[in-house]
Amino acid sequence: MSEPKLPLSQTTKELAEASPGVRRMFERGRELAARYGADAIADLSLGNPDLPVPGELTRALVEVAREARHGYLPNAGLPELRELLAARAVRESRRRVTAAGVVITVGAAGGLAVVLRALLDPGDEVILFSPYFSEYPIYVALAGGRTVVAEGDREHLPDPEALRAAITPRTRAVILDNPNNPSGSLADAGRLAELAAILDVAEQPIWLISDEPYADIVFDGLETPAVLDAFSNVIVVRSWSKTLSIPGERIGAVLVPSDTAAWSELMANIVFANRALGFVHAPAIWQRVLARVPDLAVDPAPYQRRRDRLLQLVRAAGLDVVTPRGAFYLFPAVPGDDQVFAERAAALRLLVVPGSSFGRPGHVRMAYCVADEVIERAGDSLARLMR
Ligand SMILES: Cc1ncc(COP(=O)(O)O)c(C=O)c1O
Incomplete structure (x- = not known):
């Protein structure tokens, strides 16, 4: 039975x-x-x-706590913080990013959930390079998508040939995390350009989702290459969990340059998903704190x-x-x-x-x-x- x-x-x-x-x-x-x-x-x-x-963060937190403002915010987040993040992206890349292309999220995890929900219909495929962050397949599945794995190379870097082979007519997005969890490998600008060249000639627009919680933690005098300059259709998912040692506070952001495919519809979907998945918006107190110290990092x-x-x-x-x-x-x-x-x-x-x-x-x-x-x-x- x-x-x-x-x-x-x-x-x-x-x-x-x-x-x-x-x-x-x-x-x-x-x-x-x-x-x-x-x-x-x-x-x-x-x-x-x-x-x-950092002590500066704690001081900003105390100041914001004293203001005792705890009301709802817009679903996309605090306008001042969105402005600051857009201005920083413009400083650090050659892309046009405006405050309307920035949404503050409940960490990178919340950002990924929102982005996948904004992009995928049932059965759409998302390519992950192995080794990948173990939560990605879960987020993809919960958004109705299907994970397709492209083997990383011997140095655990995303392999362009494996990417080419993994693309099908159902491919909607590729997730890259650079530097990588679990290997710490860092793809350089040359490798990103090779990946971008493959996505650029695909039959349909394919989104590159760049999940970057470790972008500020790189060694040996290296820098994380700017994905904004490398990929045409790119969605950046950032987080302050590791940058400021505050993973319990659940704060991150999604950023999309304004010259990407279907930008305004995509932003509307992302803002709606942030509301509808039950986040409503990211924690207000941390949005106000970060607006005071937007460039701080450990x-x-x-x-x-x-x-x-x-x-x-x-x-x-x-x-x-x-x-x-x-x-x-x-x-x-x-x-x-x-x-x-x-x-x-x-x-x-x-x-x-x-x-x-x-x-x-x-x-x-x-x-x-x-x-x-x-x-x-x-x-x-x-x-x-x-x-
Ligand atoms: C690659 C990767 N993406 C996303 C996350 C989630 O980060 P957050 O705390 O910002 O939600 C983590 C956390 O460890 C991670 O390693």
Whole structure:
């Protein structure tokens, strides 16, 4: 006899069951910390930035709190902040961006949900390069779309040939995250130009969605290349979660240059989706705070130092790893099955996330936005595991 059908969404249930990924390791870390004490484990499972928030941000927050203005805002966000972000995009690129092309969102996650809802009809396809941020396929599915994966290259960079092969008449968008979570790889302007050349000759307009929460966290004197200059039909999704170490505050933005395909209809869809998905608008207090300090960012130097140390430890343990140029993740190749490797690491109190969660098995992700001593403990566990 078949099971009675539960009175709830099977689609949501199946998606949740198929995507335990990062959060499961995070829960596992909490269990281990409760059992052995937080000082005895090395939890590299979650990208929760640990650098202190800049003092200037806290001062702006206190000032805004004193104003005690807590009413609704326009769905697209606070006009002053939208103006400031448009002006910055104009300064940093050759594109025309106006305040009407900027919508403030509930983090990059909220921005992506809104953009996908604005673009997709059921069955439309979205191309992801592997390794990809593990939440993307969920956002695509919840917006009614279908994920198509294009293999990244050996350095975990988006591969132009794989992109060409993945395009079909149903392709509506491609998501790029540069620098990349989970690998920290950074595509340069040349690589972006190669990808753009392929999208430009596609039969139908294809949107490049540039998800850039780590755009301000790059190392070795490099800069994140400007996607606004590279792609014609481009939607930028930004976030202050990592830029200012405030992921709990849920604030980000979507930005679309005014010379893109169907711009005014697209902006109307994005603003409507921001309202209709139940966000209404992004948190008012943070919009007012950011309007006071729009260019503030944490100094990424401590992340670079930790990257260097963890690279040393991982290579000393005998693992192969591409040197990350940004974000705060290392993505070494591991022997055997990545899920088994992650389980064995957890038994030695080291928490990492299997690469299969990011569409690239045979690797694990290590988040190094943690204290130096946690990195040292991780190195000890890794050396024992590899022995
Ligand atoms: C690649 C990527 N995109 C989006 C997000 C979501 O960011 P936010 O906190 O701004 O919603 C994250 C968070 O880790 C991420 O790594």
